[in-house]
Amino acid sequence: MEQALIDATLERVRAALEAGQVDEAITALTTLHPADRADAFADLPRDEQAEILPRLDAQATADLLEELEGPEAAEVAAHLSPETLADVLDEMEPDEAADLLGDLPPEQAASALAQMEEADEVLPLLAHPDDTAGGLMTSAFYALRRQTTAQIAIDFLRTQRPDAETPYYLYVVDRFQKLIGIVGLRDLIVAEPQATVESIMKRDVVNVPVGTDQEEVARLMSRYDLAALPVVDGNGKLVGVINYAAMVDVIEEEATEDIYRLANVSDGDLQVFSPVRLSVRRRLPWLLVNLGTAFLAASVISLFEATIAKLAVLAVFQSIVAGQGGNAGTQTLAMVVRGLALGEIEFKDAWRAMAREAGIGLIHGMIVGLFVAIGAWLWRGIPILGLVIGMAMVGNLIAAGIAGTLVPLTLKALKLDPALASAVIVTTVTDCVGFGLFLGLATLFLPYLK
Amino acid sequence: MEQALIDATLERVRAALEAGQVDEAITALTTLHPADRADAFADLPRDEQAEILPRLDAQATADLLEELEGPEAAEVAAHLSPETLADVLDEMEPDEAADLLGDLPPEQAASALAQMEEADEVLPLLAHPDDTAGGLMTSAFYALRRQTTAQIAIDFLRTQRPDAETPYYLYVVDRFQKLIGIVGLRDLIVAEPQATVESIMKRDVVNVPVGTDQEEVARLMSRYDLAALPVVDGNGKLVGVINYAAMVDVIEEEATEDIYRLANVSDGDLQVFSPVRLSVRRRLPWLLVNLGTAFLAASVISLFEATIAKLAVLAVFQSIVAGQGGNAGTQTLAMVVRGLALGEIEFKDAWRAMAREAGIGLIHGMIVGLFVAIGAWLWRGIPILGLVIGMAMVGNLIAAGIAGTLVPLTLKALKLDPALASAVIVTTVTDCVGFGLFLGLATLFLPYLK
Numbered sequence: 029m030e031q032a033l034i035d036a037t038l039e040r041v042r043a044a045l046e047a048g049q050v051d052e053a054i055t056a057l058t059t060l061h062p063a064d065r066a067d068a069f070a071d072l073p074r075d076e077q078a079e080i081l082p083r084l085d086a087q088a089t090a091d092l093l094e095e096l097e098g099p100e101a102a103e104v105a106a107h108l109s110p111e112t113l114a115d116v117l118d119e120m121e122p123d124e125a126a127d128l129l130g131d132l133p134p135e136q137a138a139s140a141l142a143q144m145e146e147a148d149e150v151l152p153l154l155a156h157p158d159d160t161a162g163g164l165m166t167s168a169f170y171a172l173r174r175q176t177t178a179q180i181a182i183d184f185l186r187t188q189r190p191d192a193e194t195p196y197y198l199y200v201v202d203r204f205q206k207l208i209g210i211v212g213l214r215d216l217i218v219a220e221p222q223a224t225v226e227s228i229m230k231r232d233v234v235n236v237p238v239g240t241d242q243e244e245v246a247r248l249m250s251r252y253d254l255a256a257l258p259v260v261d262g263n264g265k266l267v268g269v270i271n272y273a274a275m276v277d278v279i280e281e282e283a284t285e286d287i288y289r290l291a292n293v294s295d296g297d298l299q300v301f302s303p304v305r306l307s308v309r310r311r312l313p314w315l316l317v318n319l320g321t322a323f324l325a326a327s328v329i330s331l332f333e334a335t336i337a338k339l340a341v342l343a344v345f346q347s348i349v350a351g352q353g354g355n356a357g358t359q360t361l362a363m364v365v366r367g368l369a370l371g372e373i374e375f376k377d378a379w380r381a382m383a384r385e386a387g388i389g390l391i392h393g394m395i396v397g398l399f400v401a402i403g404a405w406l407w408r409g410i411p412i413l414g415l416v417i418g419m420a421m422v423g424n425l426i427a428a429g430i431a432g433t434l435v436p437l438t439l440k441a442l443k444l445d446p447a448l449a450s451a452v453i454v455t456t457v458t459d460c461v462g463f464g465l466f467l468g469l470a471t472l473f474l475p476y477l478k
Numbered sequence: 479m480e481q482a483l484i485d486a487t488l489e490r491v492r493a494a495l496e497a498g499q500v501d502e503a504i505t506a507l508t509t510l511h512p513a514d515r516a517d518a519f520a521d522l523p524r525d526e527q528a529e530i531l532p533r534l535d536a537q538a539t540a541d542l543l544e545e546l547e548g549p550e551a552a553e554v555a556a557h558l559s560p561e562t563l564a565d566v567l568d569e570m571e572p573d574e575a576a577d578l579l580g581d582l583p584p585e586q587a588a589s590a591l592a593q594m595e596e597a598d599e600v601l602p603l604l605a606h607p608d609d610t611a612g613g614l615m616t617s618a619f620y621a622l623r624r625q626t627t628a629q630i631a632i633d634f635l636r637t638q639r640p641d642a643e644t645p646y647y648l649y650v651v652d653r654f655q656k657l658i659g660i661v662g663l664r665d666l667i668v669a670e671p672q673a674t675v676e677s678i679m680k681r682d683v684v685n686v687p688v689g690t691d692q693e694e695v696a697r698l699m700s701r702y703d704l705a706a707l708p709v710v711d712g713n714g715k716l717v718g719v720i721n722y723a724a725m726v727d728v729i730e731e732e733a734t735e736d737i738y739r740l741a742n743v744s745d746g747d748l749q750v751f752s753p754v755r756l757s758v759r760r761r762l763p764w765l766l767v768n769l770g771t772a773f774l775a776a777s778v779i780s781l782f783e784a785t786i787a788k789l790a791v792l793a794v795f796q797s798i799v800a801g802q803g804g805n806a807g808t809q810t811l812a813m814v815v816r817g818l819a820l821g822e823i824e825f826k827d828a829w830r831a832m833a834r835e836a837g838i839g840l841i842h843g844m845i846v847g848l849f850v851a852i853g854a855w856l857w858r859g860i861p862i863l864g865l866v867i868g869m870a871m872v873g874n875l876i877a878a879g880i881a882g883t884l885v886p887l888t889l890k891a892l893k894l895d896p897a898l899a900s901a902v903i904v905t906t907v908t909d910c911v912g913f914g915l916f917l918g919l920a921t922l923f924l925p926y927l928k
Contacts (some may be wrong), residue, residue, distance in 0.1 A: 253513075
């Protein structure tokens with residue numbers, strides 16, 4: 029939608045640069061929304077970026093770096109002098125500045141930090157892993173004491189530089205900086221000027237410790253419709269706030285990760301146009317794991333090689349049984365993995381879920397089995413072949429339901445990601461059960477099949 | 479996390495109900511956060527719900543219905559008289575009320591609407607499909623004229639009932655109700671009391687027409703970090719606002735839909751504990767479609783039945799080639815589908831993406847092919863078998879890269895969901911190419927394989 033606008037602006041920017049009018053190029057870029065501006069900038073060739081960058085002021089560079097993807101931002105920042113970078117980092121949101129510092133080479137990060145004026149806002153954020161509440165929070169929040177009046181709070185806000193990113197809440201803390209309540213800007217406006225924030229604050233504020241996993245953060249913010257989530261340390265002291273933009277990123281990241289893991293891609297940041305080398309490193313290992321399990325399934329087939337040598341048509345049908353098991357298992361797996369991610373299924377539901385999916389597998393197996401039996405009979409004219417393949421299908425779809433439930437729930441119980449490797453394990457089960465059941469039954473019924 | 483608290487409260491509620499102390503039960507429920515309260519209520523048996531429901535006031539019932547899942551809310555609402563339901567709907571957020579009315583039987587919805595006081599807030603929302611901007615928006619927003627002063631705006635807010643759900647923005651419109659700007663509450667507080675909203679508003683507000691698909695809504699809100707997105711009609715008139723809670727729901731829904739569709743489950747609302755009948759209806763059709771494509775792949779195998787009859791070991795290895803193709807194709811598919819959903823890939827990138835994935839397929843194919851060739855050789859002692867399977871693997875992984883890119887991009891170009899049916903088509907391609915290449919090459923090299 030916005031792509032046409034970005035493309036048109038890019039043309040103006042490049043024409044201006046070719047004519048040597050850097051200021052005109054910057055003006056053209058500035059007409060775009062910051063997110064689009066960053067996209068346009070990223071689309072420029074390296075040398076044209078280098079013409080523009082030194083002419084941007086610290087705030088404009090900060091806006092740009094905030095909107096660029098992590099690795100791109102680090103690359104652009106690498107071209108700035110330590111002094112300029114320090115000025116730019118001072119203008120950035122503390123959480124964004126911390127993320128950027130984390131992506132920079134350690135020496136560059138250290139020298140920039142040493143020259144920053146607001147390093148104390150950023151330093152505490154550097155201590156936390158990216159995928160925890162501490163790594164997501166910003167230190168740009170306003171904390172008030174309980175006896176502050178609404179009028180004083182409003183006057184205080186007037187003294188602060190306005191900043192679109194600051195959450196629309198104020199936090200109330202006691203003298204140990206412990207979080208005791210929250211006041212929305214709206215409540216502040218509506219309140220009597222002399223009312224204390226204690227009298228208008230909401231108590232029982234949902235909050236999380238700094239170490240909370242980002243998936244749990246996103247789940248809570250979504251469950252309770254929170255636009256901002258306060259983060260506390262081990263003593264209940266308010267240390268940061270996660271705003272909804274960070275949460276939206278997390279929800280998207282976690283969904284991408286689940287989709288990728290179900291598809292055996294082990295890095296949620298990988299994109300189609302990531303470097304080929306990275307792509308191979310993240311995908312090839314799973315293909316090799318799959319190769320190992322494929323040999324396992326093949327060894328099940330090889331048990332029945334003598335049967336196949338007598339009746340080659342079995343090789344035609346074996347894949348149908350195994351493949352359908354894989355499809356049915358993937359359906360169950362997707363529902364269980366997503367249910368766990370969204371908090372719709374708990375571990376206590378494990379047996380009930382398994383029984384239900386096994387039951388659905390039985391129903392699906394009987395119906396699909398009937399179709400495949402009729403298909404095989406009509407195609408080959410051997411009714412017993414239909415019976416064998418139908419029975420194997422019922423068994424394999426039950427196995428698919430059980431494996432599709434048990435594997436992710438077991439991984440969850442082991443505190444692993446339920447999506448991780450689930451697909452490999454489930455399809456290995458359905459391949460082995462499918463080949464084994466079908467070829468085993470065929471071996472039993474061989475006299476009636478020829 | 480909150481489950482323990484819900485369970486403990488449920489015990490108190492049920493003990494109180496057994497002792498006939500309904501008020502105590504309600505008090506216990508009220509200690510919970512509304513989202514948890516709704517969960518606890520939903521966990522109660524039908525008859526205990528029926529004891530509590532009539533004792534809740536309209537606001538409490540409204541809070542409950544807002545938090546319950548759609549079908550559960552409709553079921554609870556079905557037990558209310560038209561008068562009570564009308565009162566409750568008046569207390570609900572207009573967008574939630576509209577959603578609930580859409581889920582009720584038409585007669586009940588009509589009679590409740592007829593008795594509502596604020597029906598005019600809800601009626602316009604009923605006209606839009608659930609999955610469009612119009613279906614997501616609420617009519618509870620504040621629009622100001624440009625010459626309004628900051629002080630008048632604040633005084634106006636004081637006259638309104640405070641409401642946690644109302645977005646933290648005010649919208650500025652001209653005399654035709656056309657959206658011309660946006661003012662954050664923070665800007666309002668910080669402004670001089672006599673400043674007009676026109677002088678402090680932000681222009682160029684990102685907005686969408688009512689018919690915009692919800693996926694596009696979520697993408698824009700995420701791209702531009704918007705906490706609220708104004709919705710306009712065909713004349714640019716402001717008709718509603720989508721708040722971030724609705725957007726978060728959409729992002730989760732769309733991610734679930736992508737995961738499900740890649741796994742061939744055709745209904746994003748389906749959950750493990752959905753009714754069995756519904757589950758079968760949503761999943762069986764895909765299994766039957768897959769069965770059709772499985773017969774297609776089987777027919778490719780049957781072309782080479784004579785070869786397999788001469789050399790049964792081919793039946794052992796054919797699945798490895800086809801299966802690896804399926805895995806590699808799924809990797810590509812997941813990345814392309816997700817890239818399209820997040821706006822990272824555009825259709826103009828199609829050829830470049832396909833060339834890249836074909837190239838990665840070639841690299842993967844050579845490495846996996848080498849491993850499988852060595853494995854087959856070592857296992858069976860037939861070097862030419864290794865060569866055949868290795869070559870087939872290279873070809874099939876290239877096909878996987880091409881199909882995994884082209885299928886979702888083609889669906890997108892046809893304005894269909896790129897995730898829909900992609901997995902079926904891609905694995906059909908990799909099955910057919912895998913079986914055909916491997917068995918075809920084996921037939922060619924048959925004299926050297928025995």
